[in-house]
Every structure is written in C-alpha cells, then in structure tokens.
Amino acid sequence: MVVPFAAGGPTDVLGRVMAEYMSPILGQQIIVENVGGAGGMTGSLRVARADPDGYTFVLGTVGTHAQNQTLYKKPQYHAATDFQPVALIAEVPLILITRKDFPADTLEAFIAYAKANQDKMTYGSAGAGSATHLGCVLLNAAMGTKIAHVPYRGTGPAMQDLQGGRIDFLCEIVTTALPQIQGGAVKAIATLTRERSPVLPDLPTAHERGLPDFEAYTWNAFFLPKGTPEPIVKKLHDATVQAMDNPAVRDRLQGLGAMLVAPDRRSPEYLAGFVESEIKKWAEPIRSSGVNVE
Numbered sequence: 001m002v003v004p005f006a007a008g009g010p011t012d013v014l015g016r017v018m019a020e021y022m023s024p025i026l027g028q029q030i031i032v033e034n035v036g037g038a039g040g041m042t043g044s045l046r047v048a049r050a051d052p053d054g055y056t057f058v059l060g061t062v063g064t065h066a067q068n069q070t071l072y073k074k075p076q077y078h079a080a081t082d083f084q085p086v087a088l089i090a091e092v093p094l095i096l097i098t099r100k101d102f103p104a105d106t107l108e109a110f111i112a113y114a115k116a117n118q119d120k121m122t123y124g125s126a127g128a129g130s131a132t133h134l135g136c137v138l139l140n141a142a143m144g145t146k147i148a149h150v151p152y153r154g155t156g157p158a159m160q161d162l163q164g165g166r167i168d169f170l171c172e173i174v175t176t177a178l179p180q181i182q183g184g185a186v187k188a189i190a191t192l193t194r195e196r197s198p199v200l201p202d203l204p205t206a207h208e209r210g211l212p213d214f215e216a217y218t219w220n221a222f223f224l225p226k227g228t229p230e231p232i233v234k235k236l237h238d239a240t241v242q243a244m245d246n247p248a249v250r251d252r253l254q255g256l257g258a259m260l261v262a263p264d265r266r267s268p269e270y271l272a273g274f275v276e277s278e279i280k281k282w283a284e285p286i287r288s289s290g291v292n293v294e
Contacts, residue, residue, distance in 0.1 A: 001222075002058045004043030007034045010092065010175045010256060014220055015059040017252050018089065021243040026235075039129055039293070040064035041076045044223075048082045052225040054232035057086065062218045063131055066278035070286040071129045072293050080279060084233055085271035086222035087240040090258040093193040093217045094135040095177040095200070097186040098169040099162055107190040107209035110169075111143050118145040124158035124167040127151050129293055132158070134286065135171035135192060135216035141285045142211050149289075162186055171216060174199060174257035192216040199257050219278075220258070221271055233268060241266055 003015045012034060019030040035043030040063050047058035058064075065079040077083075096107070104110040114121060125133035128151045140147055150167055152158040155176050161167050163185045170177075170186075174197050181188045181200070191197050191205045193215050206214040222240055224233060243249050244260050253260060264270070286292075 001030050001032050002043045002047050002056065003032055003034050004036060004040035004058060004060075004064055005034065006036045010173060010218075010258075011059060011061055011220060013256060014090065014253060014258060017249060018059075018240070018243055021246055021249050022239045025239040025242050038076065039068050039071070041068055041072070044079075044083075045076045047223065047225055048077045050225045052084070052228040052232075054224065054228060054236060057222050057224045057236065058083075060221050060223050061131075062278060062282075063129075065221070065223070065275050067129070067131075067134055067282045067286065069279045070283040071134075071291065074294075080272070080276050082226050083223035084226055084228045085268045085275065086224055086233060087237050087244075087266050087268065088219065088221045088261050088271045088274060089240065089244065089266075090253055090260050091193070091217050091219045092256075092258045093174050093191050093197050094132065094171045095174050095181070095191055095197070095203070096139065096169060096189040096206070097162070097172055097177050097181065098189055099165045099167070100185070100187055101165065102168060102187055104189070105187070107204070107206055107211070110189050111210060114143055114145050114147065118147050121147045121169075122150050122167045123147055123169045123171070124150045124152055124161060125170065126155040126158060127153060128291060131173060131218045132171055133291070134282065136169075137289045137291065138216045138282070138285045139171055139192065139206075139214075141288060142206075142214050159186075173218060178257060195259070197257060198254050198259065221274075237266075237268060 044064045050056040104113045180186045194207045
C-alpha cells in the first residue's frame with residue numbers, strides 16, 4: 001500500500017489501521033510505504049505506472065485524486081482515467097475554527113461578520129494547496145467573500161498563530177482540530193459537511209446553519225493501476241469492505257474523526273463517478289482563487 005504522504009499524518013494512520021485488519025483477510029502482510037512529494041502525486045504516479053497485478057495500490061485522497069487535477073498546472077496523471085477504483089473508505093470533515101475572542105459564535109453570525117469585515121480578516125492553512133487551504137477557498141466562494149489567505153509550513157504554526165490571535169480562522173481537519181477545541185484553545189463554529197461529526201456531535205454543520213449542501217472534507221479511497229483484472233479488483237474490494245465492517249476498525253477510525261462511508265457508496269463503480277464529481281466540484285473554486293502550483 002502506497003501512502004502518498006509522510007508517516008504519522010492522518011492519511012498514514014488510516015492506511016495503517018486498514019492494512020492491519022486487511023492483512024489476515026488476504027492471508028498476506030500488507031506493507032505500507034510512504035512516498036510523499038508533489039501534493040501526493042509522486043506516490044500516486046508510482047501506482048499508476050505499476051504492473052496491474054494487484055500487488056501495488058494507493059491510498060488516495062481528495063488532494064491526490066481531485067484537487068490536484070486543477071491545482072497543478074501540469075498534473076502527473078489523470079485521476080479519473082489512470083487508475084482502477086477499488087473502494088471509497090472514509091470521509092474526514094473539516095471544522096471551521098476561530099480565535100477564542102472572535103466576535104461570532106454561530107455560522108450565521110460568522111458569515112455576517114465576514115461579509116462586513118472581509119478586508120480586515122485573514123485565514124491560515126497548512127500551506128498553499130493543502131486541504132485546509134482549499135476548504136477555506138470553498139468556504140469563501142460559498143459566503144461570497146474574498147478574505148486574505150496566510151499560508152504556513154504545516155498545521156502546527158497555523159494553529160499557534162490562531163491561538164495567538166494573529167489570524168482569524170482555519171478550516172482544519174477534525175483530527176487535528178479536536179484537541180484544540182476540547183482544550184478551549186480555539187472556538188469551533190461549524191462542521192463543514194452535511195452530517196455532524198461523531199467526535200463533535202453537538203457542533204452544527206454548515207448545511208444546518210445557512211450554507212445548504214456545503215461540504216468541505218478530505219476523503220480516502222483505494223485505487224489500483226488501470227487495467228487490473230476484475231477478479232483482483234473484487235478481491236481487494238471485498239477485503240477492504242470486510243475490514244470496514246469490523247467494529248474495531250470502525251471504532252479506531254471514528255476516534256480519529258473519520259466517518260466510514262455507507263455500504264451503498266463502497267463499490268468501484270461508485271468511486272469512479274465520485275472521483276469525476278469531486279474533480280468538477282473543486283475546479284471552479286480553485287480557479288477562482290487564482291491558486292496554482294507549477
């Protein structure tokens with residue numbers, strides 16, 4: 001399993017949980033290899049070019065298989081046609097969090113304040129093109145605002161400046177936002193998905209509070225090289241679903257803030273259509289923001 005990001009991050013942890021439970025199902029150990037670089041495209045490209053024998057697959061994300069298609073001027077592959085979809089596994093919501101003394105406690109009040117004060121506000125991210133950046137790009141588009149972006153070298157420095165009041169808000173992955181929310185270091189405004197997060201059940205969603213159908217999240221899915229024979233695809237798909245149905249896997253991933261997708265969204269056919277829709281969804285806000293990477 002190629003994880004196209006550094007070890008220790010949310011994607012890596014999810015991949016290792018899945019590998020641990022899928023290995024006995026498949027009767028052989030799944031070796032996890034971290035291959036980072038180019039927003040996850042380096043590792044993903046390795047799988048796209050691998051022999052379609054079922055022995056190499058990638059744990060893709062919204063970045064590697066949707067956002068990068070527009071974000072990068074010259075993507076290294078076409079996410080919708082250069083891979084064989086296997087299964088959508090989980091979605092991890094982004095949470096809108098602000099500095100503690102931000103003068104709004106609800107999303108409705110946040111939107112009203114942002115529209116009136118957008119020239120004076122700033123938001124941070126883990127870096128240009130990151131999920132945290134593009135989540136806020138999408139939020140800006142939905143609110144009809146143009147708030148200045150302050151990119152950081154990772155989530156840590158951005159979170160420090162939010163806590164210090166030097167920026168106004170972040171659109172942060174729930175996995176890393178949760179400890180800061182629970183510790184009272186930041187203020188949680190809304191979950192940026194249709195459904196509430198199991199780890200923040202009392203926090204309303206953007207959908208509930210004034211932005212109908214708004215969704216900003218990262219997701220994880222398995223992909224094999226294009227041309228992998230159907231029986232191999234089915235075997236890996238079935239092993240993935242069997243692991244997802246294990247209560248221990250569900251509990252561990254929910255503890256990370258990841259929500260396993262419903263059974264009707266786990267097929268290769270569903271994932272194929274989902275990737276195409278995600279590429280389209282993110283294209284316009286990315287182009288409108290003017291963000292691009294060589």
